[in-house]
Amino acid sequence: MAGTLLLVLALPLLAAAERELRFRPPAEAPVRLFTEPELARYDGQQEGQPIYLAVKGVVFDVTSGKEFYGKGAPYNALVGKDSTRGVAKMSLDPADLTHDITGLTEEELQSLDDIFNNVYKAKYPIVGYTSRRILNEDGSPNLDFKPEDQPHFNIKDEF
DSSP states (O other): OHHHHHHHHHHHHHHHHHHHHHTOOOSSOOOOEEOHHHHHTTBSOSTTSOBEEEETTEEEEOGGGHHHHSTTSTTGGGTTSBOHHHHHHTOOOGGGOSSOOTTOOHHHHHHHHHHIIIIIHHHSOEEEEEHHHHBOTTSOBOTTOOOTTOTTOOGGGTO
16 A cells, blocks of 8 residues: 555656656757858857857857957957967968968967967857868768867767
8 A cells, every 4th residue: 555655646756757858958059060151140240149250160159258359359350250270370361360270380280279278168158160170071071070069979970
């Protein structure tokens, strides 16, 4: 009798736990891919729009640093694109505002890694990745892709 009473009392708790498990949203947001034209829309020129900057193919939301990256701000030239080379060289020259790291010195590459890890990853949320980071030139998935903020992610599960 006591076992039956315990079971009757436990059933609503078990049902609630099952509903919670079944309808729980994913723990992490899906990986978002940005094309160059899409990323360009987040260049800080429109009031109320997020400001995005990509470094090493990782897209960061730098809106909280609006005084640095917003319209007319000192580093506004870096936003709305992958500015990896400019970050590595600490340059705002339009020719350096590209993803291309060809020909960078070891010192510039080290600077890039330091700024990437100690500034961008430390201060700003990751909102996605550039298509160059996720896809190969032919459009096929880059099987070596690993999101910076989701180490368990496996691209093979996505395609």
